[in-house]
Amino acid sequence: MVTRSNLQTRLQRRLRLYQRLCDPACEPRNRLPWLPRLQRWQAQRLARSFAPFLQDPAQRPAARFFLSDVYGDQDFSQRDADIARVLPLMQRLLPESLLRTLADAIALAALSHAFDLRMAQALHALAPSGRGLDAELYAQAYRRVGHPRLRARQIALIEAVGHGLDTALRMPGVRRLLRLSRRPAHAAGLGTLQSFLERGFEAFAALGDAQGFLAQIRDAETQVMRRLLVGDPDPFGFASA
Numbered sequence: 001m002v003t004r005s006n007l008q009t010r011l012q013r014r015l016r017l018y019q020r021l022c023d024p025a026c027e028p029r030n031r032l033p034w035l036p037r038l039q040r041w042q043a044q045r046l047a048r049s050f051a052p053f054l055q056d057p058a059q060r061p062a063a064r065f066f067l068s069d070v071y072g073d074q075d076f077s078q079r080d081a082d083i084a085r086v087l088p089l090m091q092r093l094l095p096e097s098l099l100r101t102l103a104d105a106i107a108l109a110a111l112s113h114a115f116d117l118r119m120a121q122a123l124h125a126l127a128p129s130g131r132g133l134d135a136e137l138y139a140q141a142y143r144r145v146g147h148p149r150l151r152a153r154q155i156a157l158i159e160a161v162g163h164g165l166d167t168a169l170r171m172p173g174v175r176r177l178l179r180l181s182r183r184p185a186h187a188a189g190l191g192t193l194q195s196f197l198e199r200g201f202e203a204f205a206a207l208g209d210a211q212g213f214l215a216q217i218r219d220a221e222t223q224v225m226r227r228l229l230v231g232d233p234d235p236f237g238f239a240s241a
Helices: 002-021 034-047 060-069 075-091 096-125 135-145 148-169 174-180 182-187 193-205 211-230
Strands: none
Touching: 002 096, 034 060, 034 193, 034 211, 060 148, 060 193, 096 148, 135 148, 135 193, 135 211, 148 211, 174 193
16 A cells, blocks of 8 residues: 555655756766657657547647647656655645656656657667658667567556546545645746646546546557557558558
8 A cells, every 4th residue: 555655755756766867967868969859759759649639629638738748748847846846745735646646747757758868879879870760760769779568657657647637636625726726836936837737637627538538548559669669660550540
């Protein structure tokens, strides 16, 4: 059983890990020219894969939230710095389910960035001259990095963050607490964290079937992972779209 004390320790540990991963002084691969190019390419690929969700008015806000705040190429360092600053207060006021969701969001950001660093390193080895990134080169780097179990964990964390937000949304008092904290949060310089939570809640409030939406993402990204690992010539299914 995960106690509140254990959850607080997990949140602190994940924050420290993510901050170290993003620090070029601790992790020199952050300076690789391939890194920003890779992250832009992945964000564009995700947007294309999410096209069916973006075309559905009910699913569009949640899809945009995932692309911008959960699994995109955004810089989450300010959000996580906000969390580190108010961690003692959050641990007292927020329900455990929401603390767990924040811990999962940070774990996802850390794992995704760790993979990006490995991918950038692999791309540098495969194409040091910096040729254009396409699906074929991406797949080569993906297979060189490997770690299918951790890739599956990455997908599971995407689903966990969504489930956590959906669960917290339905808890009495949480939305009211979020509304009441808006002005103090911005006054204290915590607007990035506040906006992240508000966007997540608004996105899932508009979503009728959160379970179905999250299952579709899980299944689609699992298929992409498997196709990339076995060398499928069309891993993202774009040729048949």
